[in-house]
Amino acid sequence: MAGFFFERAFGLKTSFLDEAAGYGELDTGATALAFASHALMADLLPGGYLAGQESARPLGVEIGLFVDDVAAVHRQALACGAVELAAPKRTPWGQLVAFVRCPDGTLVEICTPTQR
Numbered sequence: 001m002a003g004f005f006f007e008r009a010f011g012l013k014t015s016f017l018d019e020a021a022g023y024g025e026l027d028t029g030a031t032a033l034a035f036a037s038h039a040l041m042a043d044l045l046p047g048g049y050l051a052g053q054e055s056a057r058p059l060g061v062e063i064g065l066f067v068d069d070v071a072a073v074h075r076q077a078l079a080c081g082a083v084e085l086a087a088p089k090r091t092p093w094g095q096l097v098a099f100v101r102c103p104d105g106t107l108v109e110i111c112t113p114t115q116r
Helices: 002-010 038-044 070-079
Strands: 013-018 023-027 032-036 062-066 083-090 096-101 107-111
Touching: 002 070, 032 038, 070 083, 070 096, 070 107
Parallel strands: 062 107
Antiparallel strands: 013 023, 023 032, 083 096, 096 107
């Protein structure tokens, strides 16, 4: 399940896991990041859905992770099997960002917090 990749690549901890149901949650602080197996989603969405890895290009939604060391987290994600889409780069507003695609097709932005 995708959650295990997020544990290895980004250091997020599992807060709930039901392997039999194919559902889990990662602790991200004030909210949870939830993952469901393809089998569970097939049951829940009878009209079907497009799995991220089935698309040659990333889907138009991302998970953004604010981190202190973008370069280090970017390297760790690649070492765990993510594919680099954009190396760390400074934006015009001062944020450092990088983009990777996880093995399940999820698009992840690894970035420093925005300056407010």
